Amino acid sequence: MNFSRFLELKNVNSLIQPYDKLDLGEVRCSIVTAPGNHHWIRSDDFVIIISELVKEYDINNILKSLIDKNISGCCIVSDTRIAEIDINLCRSFKLPLFSFDNMRNITRLLSILTEDGNVEEYIHDQLKYNIICAMNGPYFNEYNLTKLVGLFFCREVYLLSSDFTMLSKANEHMVSKEEIPLMKWSDELSSWNKTASYSLEPVSLYHESISYLCFPLKSETNILGYLCIQENHDLWERLDIIRIGEILSYFIISLVHYSKSKVFRRKSFEEFLQSALYGFISDASDLKKEASNFNFDYYLNRYVWIIRVEPLENTKDVESSHIMNQILQYACNVSEKIFYKNIFLTESTQVISIQVKDDVPDDVEWPKYLKILESLEIRFPEYRFYIGFSRAYPTLYQLKNAYEDAVFSVTVGKQIFENNKNIFNYNDLLIFHLLFNQMDNPIVIRLYTNTVKLIEDYDIQKNDVLLKTLNTLIDNNFNYKVTADRLYIHRNTLYQRLNKIESIIRMPIGKAETRLMLQLGVKYGYLVNNIGKGNKA
Template identity: 20%
Template sequence: MNLNMHIILDELKPFNPRAKLDESIELYLKQARIMKGVSQLLSRDYVYVTEAGNLKDGTSEFPARDANIVCVGPLDGKRFDELPCNLINIDAALDLPEVFNILQDIFEKYAAWNRQMIEAVIKDEPLQKIFEIGASALENPIALFDASLALIMTAGKLPENYQGTIWEEVIRYGYSPVENLPFQERKRISELIRTKNEPFFYKSDPSDRYTQMIAGLSIDGKHFGTFGLIDIDKPFTLGQLSLVYHLKNVMELAISKNREITDITEESCYFIERLINGFEVEKKVVEYHLKKRKWSIEDSFYILNFSSPEESLDEKLFKTYMYRIKKLTERAVIFTYENSIIAVLRERDYSLDDPAFLQELDDLLSRIGIKCGISLKFYNFMSIKYPYIQSKIAIMEGVKKDPHKLRYYFRDYYIDHIMNSLDNSTSLKSLCHPQVLKLKEYDKINNTEYVRCLFTYLQNGLNISQTARKLFIHRNTLIYRLNRITEIMEMDLRREEELFHLLFSCLIAEYLF
């Protein structure tokens, strides 16, 4: 395999070299050659070994800017800085033939490493074995994640002191904790992983103890997964970055050939999307798909709508969040729709009254920083369009009213939605009984709660005892208040034709004021 000067520099570190190199991690050096003189035409494809004396002041020419040179012996610092090429200087008790042989050994070492990986690919060896061969040249353990950042495999030995590092969360949860980053930073890193061909170093904060090395993998032009490392054992170098770049290319070849690992995919949910869109789907088609899951059309279901109201999610974040949601709700139908992740849960599998399940759901929502809208329970899968709308409304209304919450139930925001919808189409005050508005004005001036009292009385079917219990007041106190309300409103509260208008008007008054 080809090398570069950064890999060679790492291998020469026992000899305390000094170096002046560009930052390219391209692997272009084919072998080592002995340089016969500065005037020699030097190819960028080789590293040349020469004695430092050949580069001292007084030589008439500089080596070309893209030349790669290892010089042996003492070289003046000023002269070292003047030379425009990639330069490594070894001022040790070594002669030129010894250094040349060391370089030959370096090329052979990595050729053998690459040969071992390629032979394993050709023989269709397990991907884990290929990955471990690749990791043998690295100084830190490495992880391979799929497109959702779920952990596929690791290679290299983890040190005993990995607790407190990102490795602890990866091992515990089985995925990379991208949710620890702010939302915009997640999107930026996601875009870098998808578009940057070379691996790169990353720190979410300059004060972070460890640096991360990240590399995106693509198969047939499609993002497949990610390499992740931290400098937990030894500091990263550009030489190590170069080796990870080569390992990435080998693993892309191995995965495309092997197909042992497949990308996370969504279920076939076209029939659900058609139902949600209001298109007709034959009942027997729906029954066929549900039967494969041992579900029935008449089972009890909920829809959970996962989305980020503030930001739209890109493709990679969708996959990342889908994996986590699937891990929590393995028996649900999960798919993406209208920039949301939709989970259809059967009540028999998941109870929304189960505190343990709700705690796990809240933990997940808190970690990944998204919200969840929950529909009413529904009993006919063919009518899934309406609970989907409910789940969408729950998030829309819930975020406005209770932005701190993680879960929003449609039942809790039903009235808010009705009022907002009516207010958008007409004036709510125009729908309110004028005597209820008069009573509300009296409440404001006199610091009373007669509208609330009237509303509770109407809600409880004009039942004195039941209303008193609801308001936590004595029956006689309630009778007194109702008499005062009748006096203020100047109307009979028991007129049947007025009851709904009064009830709805109380609701509007409580909502508006």
């Protein structure tokens, strides 16, 4: 690296300046991304520490390791301020220290790190060393492996499982604006010849006119997954497939090594999520500690949605757990391809999804849920599928409330609305939930028996339609004209029916208090007649 060119970079800041250790001409430069042995670092190397993958306190451990190797200087790449403890450590050893404070512009930094101009060869070697280092360190997981590739290639990178679900990603939306089309890609990869003569030959995939090279990660006996890398780059040439083949060998070895221990860790992670969902961890501080162990954000706005599976009447083998497991696995796979950022769990007769609440409007997301239901109904016509949503909650401790909301939505919603709909939002059922929890409350029962129950009994005795009229009036916000039109009756006929209702309940419908009581009474009646809980009086 030409050190003078390095100093001229816009985002380089000098923190400690004993330049006597540095040659202002050419210096050998190496890159470090995590704690470890750093076997490739030589004495007098100038080292770039990219802090993207590590926690702040480990930067100090990396610096101590590098100082022992007698490096000539160091630059920490970070969007945050360099910690005083790190600056003081370098000052005590008179080590030149710089910062580069724009992670998004790291391409400019990487492009000047080699003196012979062969940037890609240099990047490949440094990536290879860092993958080997990561395998033996605390930050070794599939997410960080993917992040490493994204960092060094400065491209969008996606790691897919062998069944084409999203495992991890890096630099997503660097060039593409929308989520990648997983279902379309999975169809193309499914038809790809897995016995290609060159085992690491990539498949070309496209999204928004952007080309991605998808490399199959092959072991001796099967495909572990797929690594998809954006092909073109503004500053660098297209990907060198032969060189990437060498990198993939290390990536595959790392993935195999990771998967050996992942079964246990995955199971533990699922148990951790189930404990949070079911409220098994009563102390919020204990839950925070467990979340930290799994590097899982405690403070994040999340909601839960559930796909409930139920057999239709006269379906054979409805008790078959094998068939139900097949359905749940298919439902999980379809959902993961559309919502690859979500976490999915399966239990008994339902799939549970944990989703981060973002700024995407509901009307944009809604077609995606409909697509899931449509796919399930076509594949399994002898079963019926429902989706229930919760509200969003800001902490992991409240995830149990989100789960309860979603269970209530799908359980009560399908009974109240019967065959009219099969997607239920908790916000539409909030008052139902309030009344459901108060169904044995004598005050609520009295409210119902003194209003709506009287109207129900009158309709039965006189074969009338007053309750239907009241429901239509409530559905149309007590707008008399719209209600008459919806019922296909003259407005005078509507007034006559409303007068009957007033005489039965002995309260004027025009009063706000009466309207509130009628609305609550109607919803309570739905619960009594459909759920069957509480005193029907």
